[in-house]
Amino acid sequence: MGPIGIFDSGYGGLTVFREIVGKLPQYDYVxxxxxxxxxxxxxxxxxxxxxxxxxxxxxxxxxxxxVVLACNTASAKALRTIQQHDLPQCPDLRKVLGVIRPTTEVIGRYTQTRHVGVLATSGTVKSASYSIEIRKFFPDISVYQQACPLWVPLVENNELDSAGAAYFVQADVNRLLRQSPRIDTIILACTHYPLLLPLIQRFVPPHIRILAQGELVALSLADYLSRHPEVEQQCTTGGNVTFYTTDSAADFEEKAARFYGSPVTASETKLLL
Known part of the structure; x- marks a missing residue:
């Protein structure tokens, strides 16, 4: 038995992690x-x-x-290969989940016009993961994507209220909405983007629903554990939360609180290369 692992390339996954802990506080997490x-x-x-x-x-x-990949890029570019190639070679029961499917399998509940927009990193857009996955569940939905390459640096550098942030957010939102006037739902397909939500809402018409992934992923994980008792029984339930970073722990602690919503204490770890 052991904790549930949550992985991200940096800080953004903390916006998903806080929703998971809020929904399922009884488990141990790393x-x-x-x-x-x-x-x-x-x-x-x-x-x-x-x-x-x-x-x-x-x-x-x-x-x-x-392990939950709380990272859209990792979910788009690595999850399938890990599930199909690496996990079958593991000697015991191990599972890896992502954040794309929990969003795409329920998107049909939110859109009336069946025109959905996706705001994401360049890597996620190039992977076409959202278009592919949504088409599997809802062939009638049209998906429009817009890469937002500067949004993550804006969040990482805490420039949420800057004039530059407003300029780039407005420009990318407008590029997305120009692709179809019928878009009624927008997915924030990067875990950094919830921190920009107040700014995004300034430039999105009020009739358009904006979906962040954290709550959807937390609900999906709860459902997954209820349907897979053989996995749930492997998860310890002490309510302990531990944070690790491959970089400076002090730097991580300083920035992580903005994403997680409360102070964190982290340790540095060396990867097993």
Whole structure:
């Protein structure tokens, strides 16, 4: 038995993690941020897969049997290969889940016009993961994507209220909405973007619903554990939360509180290369 592992390339996954802990506070958790190698969004599929696999193996070594990739880029570029190639070679029961499917499998409940917009990193957009996954569940939904390459740096540098942030958010939102006047639902397909939500709402018409992923992922995880008792029984229930980073713990603690919503204490860890 062991904790549930939560992985992200940096800080953004903390916006999902806080929702998971809020929904399922009884479990033990280990959060690992690969801050030393962020960002993942601009890297190749091969590199993202290699980095993600190393971090998943690190969480396995810490006793986690279940790992959630709280990162859209890792979910888009690495999850399928890990599930199909790496997990079958594991000697015991281990599972890795992502954040894309929990969003795409319920999107049909939110859109009336069946026109959905996706705001994401360049890597997630290029992967077409949201278009592919939504089409599997809802073939009648049209998906429009817009890459927002500067949004993550704006969040990481705490420039949420700057004139530059407003300029780039407005420009990218307008580019998305110009693709279809019928868009009635927008997915924030990057875990950093909830911190920009007040700014995004300034430039999105009020009739358009904006979906952040945290709550949807937390609900999906709760449902998954209820449907898979063989996995749930492997998860310890002490309510303990531990944070690790591949970079400076002091730097992580300083920035992580903005994403997690409360102060955190972190430790540095070396990856098992």
């Amino acid at each position: 959060y690992l941020g690969d801050n030393a190698r962020v960002p993942y969004g601009t890297r190749s599929f091969e590199t993202v897969y290699a980095f993600t696999r190393e971090c998943v193996e690190q969480l396995f070594s810490m006793g986690c049997h279940l």
